[in-house]
Amino acid sequence: MTTSAELIEVSERRSAHNYHPLPVVIHEAHGAWVTDIEGKRYLDCLSGYSSLNFGHGHPKIIEAAQEQLKNLTLTSRAFYHDQFAQFCTGLGDLTGKDMILPMNTGAEAVETAVKVARKWGYQVKGVEPDQANIIVMEDNFHGRTTTIISFSTDPDARDDFGPYTPGFRIVRYGSADAIRQAIDANTVAVLVEPIQGEAGVLVPPDGYLSEVRALCSAEGILMIADEIQSGLGRTGQTFACDFEGVVPDIYVLGKALGGGVVPVSAIAANRDVLGVIQPGQHGSTFGGNPLACAVGNAVIEILNTGEFQARAAKLGEVLHTRLRELIGQGVLEVRGRGLWAGVDIDPSIATGREVSKALMKRGVLAKDTHGSTIRLAPPIVVSEEDLLWAISQLADALYELKTS
C-alpha cells in the first residue's frame, strides 16, 4: 500500500510549489468530515475556502450532478441547453438581478466584472477612451490572473509578474472617505469584498457598505461586490451585503455556487449594466455548461429554502461566543460573521502554521493565512457538537503550545 509520506513526496517533487499544503492525503469525505488514506478522520474547518458550504457530497447536489452526467455535459454556448434558462432565472431571482453572465472560476468572474464595468463606463457613462479606472481595496483578494494581481497589495501575489495592468486605484479598506477622494471623472466602479476573506476575515466597520453604496449611486459609478467567499450562506445571510441591506450593481459569485463539485462562477447585474455585452465580446467555452448549471440549480434550490443561512447564523453565534472565550488564552482577536471566523494567534505562542499542524494531529483541518491568523469555516452542515469539539481542540492545542 502507498503511504501518505510517499504520495506527499511525489506530489512535492512533481508539482509546482504554488501551495504549501498540510501533510494530509485525503481520500474521501461526507458532510463535514474527511478521511485520509490511512483511515484517520478529520473535521473539515476550511470547506475548500468556503466552496463546500453545503458539505461534502450533499445528496441533492450529487444527485443533480449524476443525473446530468447521464444526459449532457457540454454544448458550449454555440447552442442552448435545457439547464441554462433555469440557472439564469434562479440566480437572477436569488440576487434580484435581471441578467447573469456565467463563467467557471472566481477569477474569471472578477475579470468579467472588470470588463463589464469598463465597457459600461465607455458606452453608458461616457468615459474617455482607455481612461477608465476602478477603485479597489488594500489587502484585497480577487484571484490570480495577471490583471487581478496587478492591483493586489500582497507582494507574494504580485511581485515579478509585471508588467501590470493599469486602471486601478488602491485605497484603504473600511473607509468610504478614502474611496470618495480617489473618485474622478474616469472612475467607473468600486470593487470591494463585503468581508475580506483571504486578508484574515476582516469585517469592515458598520455602515461602510451602505456608505459605499450611497457614494457609488451619488457619483454614478458601479458598486461591484465580490461575494465569491462571503456569499451563499456562509455569513448567516445569502450575501454579506444583506447585513446592511445593500444591493450592489454587480454581484460576483463563485466557490459554493459549484456545490464543491465543479467550478461555477457568475456575475449578476441588471440589464442597464450587463446589457452592454454583445455576441463575441466576452465568453468561455465551459462557462454555463450543462453540468455546471445543473449543479448550480441544486445549489440555488438549497439556498432558496433559507435553511443554510439560518443554520450558519445560529452555529455562528456558538462559534464566535466560544472563540471569544479564548482571547487571552493564546488568542488575540476573533473576527467574522456567521460560520466564518478569523482567529489571530498570539505570535509569542506559535505561528498560524504551527497551530494548523497541531490541530491536524488532533483531527481538525484548518489553514493559516498571513502568518498568525487561523481561518475557521466548517461546512454549514457541521453539528453543534462537532463544532464545539473543534473549538475545544483549538483551546487544548493552544494550551499545549503555550506550555511546551
Ligand SMILES: *Cc1c(COP(=O)(O)O)cnc(C)c1O
Ligand atoms: C477565492 C476567491 C476568488 C478567486 O476564485 P478562484 O475560483 O480561486 O479563481 C476571488 N475573490 C474572492 C473574494 C475569493 O475568495
